[in-house]
Amino acid sequence: xxxxxxxxxxxxxxxxxxxERENYLNAKYGVWSWxxxxxxxxxxxxxxxxxxxxxxxxxxxxxLIRLELLxxxxxxxxxxxxxxxxxxxxxxMVFFFLIPSIPAVLGNFLVPMMIGxxxxxxxxxxxxxxxxxxxxxxxxxxxxxxxxxxxxxxxYAPFSTNFxxxxxxxxxxxxxxxxxxxxxxxxxxVVTIHRMRAPGMTWSRLPLFIWAHYATSIIQxxxxxxxxxxxxxxxxxxxxxxGIFDPKLGGDPLLFQHLFWFYSHPAVYxxxxxxxxxxxxxxxxxxxxxxxxxxxxxxxxIAIAVFGFLVWAHHMFxxxxxxxxxxxxxxxxxxxxxxxxxKVFNWTATLYKGSIxxxxxxxxxxxFLGLFTIGGLTGLFLSALGINVHVTDTYFVVAHFxxxxxxxxxxxxxGGMHFWWPKISGKLYPEGWARLAALIVFIGFNLxxxxxxxxxxxxxxxxxxxxxxxPEFQILNVLSTAGATVLGVGYLLPMVYFLWSMRxxxxxxxxxxxxxxxxxxxxxxxxxxxxxxEPVVTWEAYNYDELDSPxxxxxxxxxxxxxx
Amino acid sequence: xxxxxxxxxxxxxxxHPELLHHFADAQQQRDSASLGMWVFLATEVMFFGGLFCAxxxxxHWYFPDFAAASKSIDATLGATNTAVLxxxxxxxxxxxxxxxxxxxxxxxxxxxxxxxxGMAFLGIKGIEYRExxxxxxxxxxxFSFDKVQxxxxxxxxxxxxxxxxFFSLYFVMTGxxxxxxxxxxxxxxxxxxxxxxxxxxxxxxTPVEIGGLYWHxxxxxxxxxxxxxxxxxxxx
Amino acid sequence: MSEHSNSAHxxxxxxxxxxIWAALLICTYITYKxxxxxxxxxxxxxxxxxxxxxxxLVALFFMHVWHASEKLTKLVVIAALFFLxxxxxxxxTDYATRPWS
Numbered sequence: 001x002x003x004x005x006x007x008x009x010x011x012x013x014x015x016x017x018x019x020e021r022e023n024y025l026n027a028k029y030g031v032w033s034w035x036x037x038x039x040x041x042x043x044x045x046x047x048x049x050x051x052x053x054x055x056x057x058x059x060x061x062x063x064l065i066r067l068e069l070l071x072x073x074x075x076x077x078x079x080x081x082x083x084x085x086x087x088x089x090x091x092x093m094v095f096f097f098l099i100p101s102i103p104a105v106l107g108n109f110l111v112p113m114m115i116g117x118x119x120x121x122x123x124x125x126x127x128x129x130x131x132x133x134x135x136x137x138x139x140x141x142x143x144x145x146x147x148x149x150x151x152x153x154x155x156y157a158p159f160s161t162n163f164x165x166x167x168x169x170x171x172x173x174x175x176x177x178x179x180x181x182x183x184x185x186x187x188x189x190v191v192t193i194h195r196m197r198a199p200g201m202t203w204s205r206l207p208l209f210i211w212a213h214y215a216t217s218i219i220q221x222x223x224x225x226x227x228x229x230x231x232x233x234x235x236x237x238x239x240x241x242x243g244i245f246d247p248k249l250g251g252d253p254l255l256f257q258h259l260f261w262f263y264s265h266p267a268v269y270x271x272x273x274x275x276x277x278x279x280x281x282x283x284x285x286x287x288x289x290x291x292x293x294x295x296x297x298x299x300x301x302i303a304i305a306v307f308g309f310l311v312w313a314h315h316m317f318x319x320x321x322x323x324x325x326x327x328x329x330x331x332x333x334x335x336x337x338x339x340x341x342x343k344v345f346n347w348t349a350t351l352y353k354g355s356i357x358x359x360x361x362x363x364x365x366x367x368f369l370g371l372f373t374i375g376g377l378t379g380l381f382l383s384a385l386g387i388n389v390h391v392t393d394t395y396f397v398v399a400h401f402x403x404x405x406x407x408x409x410x411x412x413x414x415g416g417m418h419f420w421w422p423k424i425s426g427k428l429y430p431e432g433w434a435r436l437a438a439l440i441v442f443i444g445f446n447l448x449x450x451x452x453x454x455x456x457x458x459x460x461x462x463x464x465x466x467x468x469x470x471p472e473f474q475i476l477n478v479l480s481t482a483g484a485t486v487l488g489v490g491y492l493l494p495m496v497y498f499l500w501s502m503r504x505x506x507x508x509x510x511x512x513x514x515x516x517x518x519x520x521x522x523x524x525x526x527x528x529x530x531x532x533x534e535p536v537v538t539w540e541a542y543n544y545d546e547l548d549s550p551x552x553x554x555x556x557x558x559x560x561x562x563x564x
Numbered sequence: 565x566x567x568x569x570x571x572x573x574x575x576x577x578x579x580h581p582e583l584l585h586h587f588a589d590a591q592q593q594r595d596s597a598s599l600g601m602w603v604f605l606a607t608e609v610m611f612f613g614g615l616f617c618a619x620x621x622x623x624h625w626y627f628p629d630f631a632a633a634s635k636s637i638d639a640t641l642g643a644t645n646t647a648v649l650x651x652x653x654x655x656x657x658x659x660x661x662x663x664x665x666x667x668x669x670x671x672x673x674x675x676x677x678x679x680x681x682g683m684a685f686l687g688i689k690g691i692e693y694r695e696x697x698x699x700x701x702x703x704x705x706x707f708s709f710d711k712v713q714x715x716x717x718x719x720x721x722x723x724x725x726x727x728x729x730f731f732s733l734y735f736v737m738t739g740x741x742x743x744x745x746x747x748x749x750x751x752x753x754x755x756x757x758x759x760x761x762x763x764x765x766x767x768x769x770t771p772v773e774i775g776g777l778y779w780h781x782x783x784x785x786x787x788x789x790x791x792x793x794x795x796x797x798x799x800x
Numbered sequence: 801m802s803e804h805s806n807s808a809h810x811x812x813x814x815x816x817x818x819x820i821w822a823a824l825l826i827c828t829y830i831t832y833k834x835x836x837x838x839x840x841x842x843x844x845x846x847x848x849x850x851x852x853x854x855x856x857l858v859a860l861f862f863m864h865v866w867h868a869s870e871k872l873t874k875l876v877v878i879a880a881l882f883f884l885x886x887x888x889x890x891x892x893t894d895y896a897t898r899p900w901s
Binding site: 117118119121122123183187190191192194195196221222223224225226228229230232233236240241242243244249250251252255258259262529534 | 584585586587588592595596599600603604606607608610611612613614615617618621622625626703704723725726728729732733736740
Binding site: 598599602603605606609610613614616617620621624625639640643646647650651653654656657658661776777780781783784787788790791792794795796797798799800 | 812813814817818821824825828829831832835836837838839843844847848850851854855858859862863872873876877879880881883884887888891892895896
């Protein structure tokens with residue numbers, strides 16, 4: 001590795017022994033050993049394959065959208081095709097990539113290992129949630145191939161319930177089923193974190209990745225059922241014209257928005273919180289420092305999860321809700337900025353006077369820091385009632401949430417994939433390529449989405465396929481499309497070299513980054529039950545000062561481990 | 565202090581046939597299952613919560629129409645069903661107690677009684693649905709709620725559109741509740757088979773416990789549905 | 801959870817179960833009868849108050865939240881109710897103040 005991290009003095013096999021030891025990858029062979037597995041690590045890989053598939057489908061739609069916007073005229077696709085493109089892009093990316101991304105892949109893989117457990121509490125339910133995800137995904141694919149949906153990913157009533165004749169019910173059911181997959185994953189994590197911690201792994205010793213996933217699970221558990229029942233109502237309304245959301249029959253379309261955003265606003269935190277957890281791990285490791293203000297970072301995750309439920313109506317300021325309630329929601333929306341800012345401050349303080357290493361995961365973490373901060377601060381613009389009215393439904397909003405979801409969540413996801421890939425695959429990826437990819441992603445991302453802030457501020461509305469009456473917007477749109485191309489290359493690269501590394505990569509040592517955390521104290525790739533002997537934790541999280549101190553002796557045994 | 569007893573490394577000696585490999589001991593497995601069910605019930609609260617939210621909004625907006633629509637449902641059937649469910653909750657706690665204290669016959673009888681009461685509930689529900697169907701109170705094309713007086717206002721008729729919203733919520737809420745009852749009956753059938761085979765012991769009867777928690781929760785939902793749907797404004 | 805086996809409370813809980821059952825039936829009867837009495841806006845209050853009492857009894861004694869349960873169970877129950885109230889309460893801030901604007 002070009003920029004070596006101080007390795008411990010104790011002898012450690014740099015290369016795996018010639019005879020491959022049994023691990024979760026080679027323990028069993030055959031399709032059924034994967035499709036019927038209850039090993040959380042194998043399920044994580046199943047998720048990795050499936051969400052990557054959906055990521056590229058969603059990316060393909062994004063590409064078509066950007067190509068259409070290259071010229072002001074609507075010349076590539078028809079208006080209704082364009083509507084379907086951005087709808088399916090949103091639905092696929094939100095429900096089939098972002099929400100499962102970090103929790104279902106990295107969370108599934110790492111939560112049991114980080115707390116020193118053999119598996120999640122309910123391995124069979126874990127497998128069930130993958131199957132639910134696949135059933136939902138197949139329904140969504142079928143829906144796409146047979147016509148798709150044109151309402152936008154929010155499928156607002158009454159357009160979705162009374163007017164459009166696209167496949168709302170099928171898409172809704174797909175999301176309903178995938179939602180239960182998400183609920184079951186959250187349930188598994190909560191129970192696992194409460195019940196399965198290794199002896200000595202107290203709450204204050206948990207990696208912050210675990211805290212982030214705990215907070216995420218709370219949202220998944222308490223938010224998702226509400227959108228599920230909303231989908232039931234939409235389906236019933238479409239089938240029978242009940243009038244629940246139809247103003248002609250006395251219903252209130254805004255009620256749909258309340259119920260929808262009660263889940264879908266916190267859902268943003270389902271995407272970003274795990275990413276924050278990943279970034280916390282990476283920053284601590286590559287600054288070689290204990291994370292600054294551990295308990296503040298931990299509780300800010302919980303605070304974000306709870307505050308996230310208080311702010312949903314800021315999506316509805318111009319929809320006709322009560323202005324008094326809008327005032328309340330505007331004020332509450334500012335509150336979310338507090339725990340988010342605490343995190344950013346504490347990451348920065350961790351970096352301060354740290355021994356910083358610019359390995360690929362750290363580059364992604366830096367990218368996350370910058371992009372999340374921009375996304376978060378523009379979120380404050382949007383929570384301010386006055387500015388919100390001005391920029392609602394413009395590209396400003398599109399740029400804002402892409403900075404959070406792509407700049408934040410996807411950057412964290414990629415950073416985490418690079419950080420833990422040696423553990424997952426047992427192989428090292430080419431570091432030079434990885435740094436290059438991180439750079440390309442960062443440049444491509446900013447080139448794509450920063451112009452959209454300007455476009456939105458100048459008044460370009462979202463969801464228009466033709467802006468020929470405003471040709472002055474073209475230059476920024478061309479920049480954005482060019483950036484999307486660069487971004488696409490940046491996303492393809494890691495896939496290529498990860499796959500390459502599985503065959504040709506050098507074997508990874510157990511702890512290539514000399515990182516703290518139980519997952520690094522077991523072989524790469526880990527054995528089926530994670531640890532050869534049950535770990536007992538006697539140290540605090542992120543004990544990098546101990547790891548790096550030259551006289552690093554045997555872990556001291558000053559206290560008897562306390563049971564859970 | 566011998567570490568192994570504190571942290572439970574050596575648990576092979578107390579290996580129970582139902583103990584899954586990834587748990588350290590039976591206690592951990594039982595606590596996990598119980599917490600899992602409680603967390604699941606929390607999600608169920610929110611699942612029904614969305615419907616309660618819709619109900620609250622429209623009851624607030626269209627109180628007179630809701631009152632008129634509510635009055636057209638048979639409150640006696642609703643009250644009877646409440647009593648039926650409460651009795652089933654009693655048989656469920658008896659089943660759990662029987663499993664705890666190794667009373668196999670009582671366990672089996674309680675499980676059967678619970679299922680019978682559950683089926684009685686669904687039967688009564690069916691009678692109620694049939695009445696609504698005959699009266700054209702099922703939302704949809706054939707819905708009609710014409711010239712129905714608003715309780716307390718003899719000169720005022722309920723708005724059929726608003727009444728249709730009430731009946732929509734009535735059918736969705738009671739329908740989803742009935743679906744939960746049917747799932748509950750499935751769970752209890754499985755418990756009955758397990759009990760019949762004598763699989764439950766005082767040491768291991770977690771399925772009875774968490775199945776019972778589920779049943780009680782469904783009971784609690786009904787405890788709220790009954791006054792909210794049947795008793796909005798009944799007095800003459 | 802730790803002390804929920806029968807050894808923790810040696811005396812049989814049957815008496816308690818049957819009294820709760822009786823209380824629940826009585827409450828149902830009162831709810832049913834009270835609905836037919838003119839109480840104005842108190843009709844809803846009485847109906848919901850009794851329903852809450854009944855739900856609490858079921859949760860505390862039939863679902864064993866009162867004894868033989870750890871703090872975590874209580875926390876889960878409270879969290880669920882808290883978020884339910886958030887959903888209902890914050891939604892109603894809109895509906896309650898919409899006529900003002």
